[in-house]
Amino acid sequence: MSKSLLRSFCLSLTGLLLVGLTACGSLDQVSNRVVSVVTPYKIDxxxxxxxxxxxxxxxxxxxxxxxxxxxxxxxxxxxxxxxxxxxxxxxxxxxxxxxxxxxxxxxxxxxxxxxxxxxxxxxxxxxxxxxxSGRETRKMPVLEMSEESLKATAVTAVPVAKPLPPLPASYPPLESSAN
CATH class of the missing domain: 3.30.1450 (Beta-lactamase Inhibitory Protein; Chain:B, domain 1)
Known part of the structure; x- marks a missing residue:
């Protein structure tokens, strides 16, 4: 590599580093502005x-x-x-x-x-x-079904089950009385 090419490469690299450092300072200012606008969510x-x-x-x-x-x-x-x-x-x-x-x-x-x-x-x-207070209020949806929806979900008559037999008047003892 020739000396002039090496010298121009070093100057270019130094220039890029200076521009990069300057950009870091301006980036910090921009990030501070962004952080002041966008805040993290904090729970109640x-x-x-x-x-x-x-x-x-x-x-x-x-x-x-x-x-x-x-x-x-x-x-x-x-x-x-x-x-x-x-x-x-x-x-x-x-x-x-x-x-x-x-x-x-x-x-x-x-x-x-x-x-x-x-x-x-x-x-x-x-x-x-x-x-x-301070919360966004939204319009509540109407909670009504249309006539078509009501007819589509209508329940047909349920057959009546046979009644259960009556309970016994008395139950056998839990323990045997013979000891």
Whole structure:
């Protein structure tokens, strides 16, 4: 190989490397713009016990622990150091929506409910509406069959089975009485 050919090859290779390094910098800028537009999917995270306004209103002082558990469910936190209190904590996180967090604490003396402390609680209908907020609503399909479909799927009369014979009035003993 001649010196001039080797020199031009080295210069070309150096030029390509410089262009490649410059492209890496601009590629990084482009990828940052793409990442800011396209975000990964994050699942909804629901933790704890949801307590509605209706459930809290159903509690009255003097109820037993069992009655409270029947209304609110099993408490999320029961401390051995605070045997007289149950904590119901609820958190809900969804991508692009402010996280929800609520706490309800019930206090007992012995086995009887004495006091309830709670954050502002939504009704069940308000909570369900908040779950659907921000989601795309689609038109629901009509769930009706046409007359032709109904006739095609019509069930013909089923023959009536013969009735079973009557049960015996008494059954033989399970063990023999001769011992």
């Amino acid at each position: 995270i629901v933790q704890g016990n949801f307590v509605s306004r209706e459930q809290a209103a159903a509690l009255t002082p003097g109820m037993s622990r069992l009655q409270v558990r029947d209304i609110l469910g099993t408490p999320l936190l029961v401390s051995i150091f605070h045997d007289n209190r149950w904590d119901y904590v609820f958190t809900f996180r969804r991508q692009g929506v402010e996280p929800q967090s609520r706490r309800v604490t019930v206090f007992f003396e012995g086995d009887l409910l004495t006091k309830i402390e709670a954050d502002a609680l939504p009704s069940e209908a308000e909570f369900v509406a908040s779950l659907d």
